[in-house]
Amino acid sequence: MARTAPLLELIGLSKSFGGVKAIDDLSLVIADSGVTSLVGPNGAGKTTLFNLITGFLVPDRGRIMLRGRDITRLPPYKVARAGVARTFQNLRLFPTLTVFENVAVACEASDITLSEKNVSKLVDSTLERVGLLARRDVRVADLSFAEQKFVSLARAIVRPANLLLLDEPAAGLDGRALERFHQIVRSLAAEGRSVLLIEHNLDTVRGISDSVAFLDQGRLIATGTPGEIFAMEELAALYFGDDR
Amino acid sequence: MISYLESLLIFTALAIILASSLNLVLGYGGMFSVAHAVFYGVGAYTASLLALHLSNSLVLSILCAIITGGLAGLLLAVPALRVKEEYFVVASLGFQIIASTVFNQWDAVTGGIGGLTGIPPASLFGYEIDSYGAHLVVTSLLAAAVLAIVAALMRSSFGRALRALRDDEQALSSLGRNPTHLRLVTVALSAMIASVAGVLYAYFTSFVNPESFTLDESVMMMVMVIIGGAGTVWGPPLGAAFVTIFPALLSFLKLPSSLLGPVQRLTYGVIMTLLMIYEPAGIVGLLRWVRRRQIILNGINGSNRAAA
Numbered sequence: 001m002a003r004t005a006p007l008l009e010l011i012g013l014s015k016s017f018g019g020v021k022a023i024d025d026l027s028l029v030i031a032d033s034g035v036t037s038l039v040g041p042n043g044a045g046k047t048t049l050f051n052l053i054t055g056f057l058v059p060d061r062g063r064i065m066l067r068g069r070d071i072t073r074l075p076p077y078k079v080a081r082a083g084v085a086r087t088f089q090n091l092r093l094f095p096t097l098t099v100f101e102n103v104a105v106a107c108e109a110s111d112i113t114l115s116e117k118n119v120s121k122l123v124d125s126t127l128e129r130v131g132l133l134a135r136r137d138v139r140v141a142d143l144s145f146a147e148q149k150f151v152s153l154a155r156a157i158v159r160p161a162n163l164l165l166l167d168e169p170a171a172g173l174d175g176r177a178l179e180r181f182h183q184i185v186r187s188l189a190a191e192g193r194s195v196l197l198i199e200h201n202l203d204t205v206r207g208i209s210d211s212v213a214f215l216d217q218g219r220l221i222a223t224g225t226p227g228e229i230f231a232m233e234e235l236a237a238l239y240f241g242d243d244r
Numbered sequence: 245m246i247s248y249l250e251s252l253l254i255f256t257a258l259a260i261i262l263a264s265s266l267n268l269v270l271g272y273g274g275m276f277s278v279a280h281a282v283f284y285g286v287g288a289y290t291a292s293l294l295a296l297h298l299s300n301s302l303v304l305s306i307l308c309a310i311i312t313g314g315l316a317g318l319l320l321a322v323p324a325l326r327v328k329e330e331y332f333v334v335a336s337l338g339f340q341i342i343a344s345t346v347f348n349q350w351d352a353v354t355g356g357i358g359g360l361t362g363i364p365p366a367s368l369f370g371y372e373i374d375s376y377g378a379h380l381v382v383t384s385l386l387a388a389a390v391l392a393i394v395a396a397l398m399r400s401s402f403g404r405a406l407r408a409l410r411d412d413e414q415a416l417s418s419l420g421r422n423p424t425h426l427r428l429v430t431v432a433l434s435a436m437i438a439s440v441a442g443v444l445y446a447y448f449t450s451f452v453n454p455e456s457f458t459l460d461e462s463v464m465m466m467v468m469v470i471i472g473g474a475g476t477v478w479g480p481p482l483g484a485a486f487v488t489i490f491p492a493l494l495s496f497l498k499l500p501s502s503l504l505g506p507v508q509r510l511t512y513g514v515i516m517t518l519l520m521i522y523e524p525a526g527i528v529g530l531l532r533w534v535r536r537r538q539i540i541l542n543g544i545n546g547s548n549r550a551a552a
Binding site: 075077080081094095096102104105106108110116 | 401404405407408410411412414415416417418419420421422423
């Protein structure tokens, strides 16, 4: 039974702050693998949705099911252990720790039985994957912004989490860094992981997503393939404003 | 004179154990606790009662004190960590006041205000530790062991997680670590180490009373950590040495005894304020600064010579 349940199922989620409905009766199913982009204008509730899924916020109504298991009221660390990894828009790295230590903490956080050697191996292979092995022992505070973004990505992917929530992971990346990022996200999906990402750059969305969910004012307006979503005139009007 | 020096060094070693253990909570864990003297006291009373009624074995005393100290740590941490972390200091203050009351009033166990007297010397592998020299050796060795343990701990995965907790608690929990659990373990561990200092203190002075485990003592331990450099391995021992030895140096100034206390306190207050403003990393921070300057100066001299 549990195997056949979808990876992530959001059922009638609502969350208000004061009188403002940040998320309004939102239901969504995320597939076992592939890349889903959450798009929508600022204030659409994308980051709030991430915070609800990862336990940083508790919904007013509705349920969050991970493989058929209700994780709605679990604290963030339990959601993480259930197999959900996330990044933050403002990165939230550990600035006084080195690159290696940042990723090692992530590695050990959900499994403290890992031996030092295994942690080292896992972390180093992840750092190699994101292109930061050479910067392994540098304090994170001394890295460039792009490098810091890749540390945050490494921290999220080092564990075998099935569901990755990436909050604007490509913002501020360009050229080769952006290309590397695309390639990593595609390879994660190819490994059978499911990636849910918040993204403003529509070229990135087109380039790496299997499906797109469009949010506006806390409601799910449309879902579909990138081609389908971008063909909808009314969504473009919502996204770019009517004065385009 | 020799015994005076030895006694000063023993108290320095005890202070090093206390400051290093408090540093785990305050420096690395980022929790301000003004209850550290409680665990020192719990260790001291545990050893005293054990020695008076059962056994004066140092090893057994330390093991028992680690257990009672750890339990006392949990007694503080379990309720204190249910409130927001900013209130930890308030909770610890309450804990210190309650513990002081217990030390003072529970006559049947702690001997009340009079305390416990006539504690026999400790025995270690058949030897009695009864001279100042022997006490100094044992206390110094244990202080060195505590420093080594703290240093190793901070390099381990536990230490990494603790430093990450101080940097960003929410990020750590998003990775799957329970921050409350981590804090709990840290407070208990820190209390266990502090209680070992209590054991050594009880056997050294051969009597204990509540005077030694007051809020004032807790605050002085905090002063040691902050002056030395919170969150560094070498800061707290340096701070401990400074705070213990400074009053002894001051006594050479032949100040009237009524002035000694106020001068000491004023000095600590001024030093702490200046450090908070100019060098939050304490004495260790100052030493780092001096070393950086030296490297730079050497570099300049070196290039001058090369130019000449």
